[in-house]
Amino acid sequence: MNKPPMLTAQEALDHLLAHAKPVHETELVTTQAALGRVLAGDIASQVDVPPLDNTSMDGYAVRCTDILSPGTTLKVTQRIPAGSMGLQLQPGTAARIFTGAPIPAGADAVVMQEDCSAVEGQADHIQINSVPKLGQWIRRRGEDLSASKTALHAGMILRPQELGVAASAGLTHLNVKRRIKVAAFFTGDELALPGEPLKPGGIYNSNRDTLLACLRSLGCDATDLGIVPDRLDATREALRKASKEHDLIITSGGVSVGEEDHIKPAVTAEGRLDLWQIAIKPGKPLAFGAVRKSDSSADGEAWFIGLPGNPVSSFVTFLLFVRPFILKLAGRNDLFSPSYQMRADFDWLKADRRNEFLRAKVNSNGGLDVFPNQSSGVLTSASWGDGLIDCPAGQTFKAGALVKYIPFSALLS
Numbered sequence: 001m002n003k004p005p006m007l008t009a010q011e012a013l014d015h016l017l018a019h020a021k022p023v024h025e026t027e028l029v030t031t032q033a034a035l036g037r038v039l040a041g042d043i044a045s046q047v048d049v050p051p052l053d054n055t056s057m058d059g060y061a062v063r064c065t066d067i068l069s070p071g072t073t074l075k076v077t078q079r080i081p082a083g084s085m086g087l088q089l090q091p092g093t094a095a096r097i098f099t100g101a102p103i104p105a106g107a108d109a110v111v112m113q114e115d116c117s118a119v120e121g122q123a124d125h126i127q128i129n130s131v132p133k134l135g136q137w138i139r140r141r142g143e144d145l146s147a148s149k150t151a152l153h154a155g156m157i158l159r160p161q162e163l164g165v166a167a168s169a170g171l172t173h174l175n176v177k178r179r180i181k182v183a184a185f186f187t188g189d190e191l192a193l194p195g196e197p198l199k200p201g202g203i204y205n206s207n208r209d210t211l212l213a214c215l216r217s218l219g220c221d222a223t224d225l226g227i228v229p230d231r232l233d234a235t236r237e238a239l240r241k242a243s244k245e246h247d248l249i250i251t252s253g254g255v256s257v258g259e260e261d262h263i264k265p266a267v268t269a270e271g272r273l274d275l276w277q278i279a280i281k282p283g284k285p286l287a288f289g290a291v292r293k294s295d296s297s298a299d300g301e302a303w304f305i306g307l308p309g310n311p312v313s314s315f316v317t318f319l320l321f322v323r324p325f326i327l328k329l330a331g332r333n334d335l336f337s338p339s340y341q342m343r344a345d346f347d348w349l350k351a352d353r354r355n356e357f358l359r360a361k362v363n364s365n366g367g368l369d370v371f372p373n374q375s376s377g378v379l380t381s382a383s384w385g386d387g388l389i390d391c392p393a394g395q396t397f398k399a400g401a402l403v404k405y406i407p408f409s410a411l412l413s
Contacts, residue, residue, distance in 0.1 A: 037176035045169035048142035061107035110137035155333030183242035185225035253309030282376035359385035
């Protein structure tokens with residue numbers, strides 16, 4: 001029996017994203033509570049920002065027609081701190097003004113205080129030592145935001161700077177998408193939790209902490225269903241439990257075809273499943289399907305993604321495939337992480353038939369070093385590194401070559 005051809009990473013991702021549909025439910029939260037949430041709709045500013053022309057410098061508000069040459073002396077007739085309104089500026093006068101203060105009517109430039117000097121014996125006069133240009137050091141009304149114009153767009157992830165924009169626009173509450181609910185469980189009788197004694201042949205379950213942290217870094221409500229015994233009935237029960245109130249179920253391990261791998265028959269019995277072989281390293285096996293909800297929810301299925309059990313394979317396939325799937329469910333518009341052309345400071349001379357994702361780190365010379373052991377079981381390679389090199393199938397390169405680099409900082413947000 002001929003095996004089906006392996007999918008490329010792009011083919012697998014395209015298939016996943018074709019099925020993902022953003023959730024419809026939204027929540028109204030305070031602006032201060034909206035950090036990390038996904039904006040549900042476009043937002044217009046309620047005010048002009050700034051609301052009035054104001055100065056970006058401490059100095060003197062003047063009329064340009066009064067200053068035709070350096071050394072001009074003007075009488076200072078008023079003082080305008082931030083938060084105060086000045087009077088009409090009369091010809092031949094200047095106003096002492098401080099950063100953020102409104103420009104008085106009649107003034108058309110600000111001369112910063114460093115370009116001015118005191119006039120001996122005349123405390124109420126100032127000497128202007130540079131000829132101002134029309135509009136210099138004036139921030140115009142609405143130059144940041146205009147009232148009724150869109151300030152923030154639907155699908156944005158709300159970072160501190162977006163919350164600042166919302167606040168400057170006068171918004172106290174924001175309508176955001178509800179969080180994606182993900183259940184995770186882990187299969188393997190060899191697995192133990194940290195703190196438990198290891199039985200002969202046992203290992204501690206690193207995937208649990210890695211994947212749950214990945215989910216929470218994306219703003220998901222993550223439910224840990226723990227380690228499930230390598231039995232078909234236990235796996236089916238875990239799937240039924242996970243399907244009840246979750247949008248997505250993630251597992252690690254059990255997606256091979258061995259006698260102790262029960263994911264395929266369990267998901268097939270409780271829903272539907274495709275098993276894929278993806279031409280990537282680390283990784284390769286990935287399961288995608290859906291599990292029928294056992295409650296009376298209007299949404300009849302929870303999505304299912306089964307990741308490989310090797311820790312680096314599980315981590316990398318999560319970043320490449322599960323992350324963009326979750327972001328689309330969440331309604332985000334930035335599904336794909338930025339990559340950069342960077343210089344490799346090492347030789348990579350053994351081509352692989354699969355698309356390799358090498359754990360690498362930016363060095364002090366601005367190039368990339370690679371971890372010496374790229375085994376799928378060496379999770380310290382991901383901890384040591386700060387990103388992945390996307391090395392196409394069949395490709396080799398020597399030190400100095402430009403390679404495609406994807407930082408973990410972009411893949412974990």
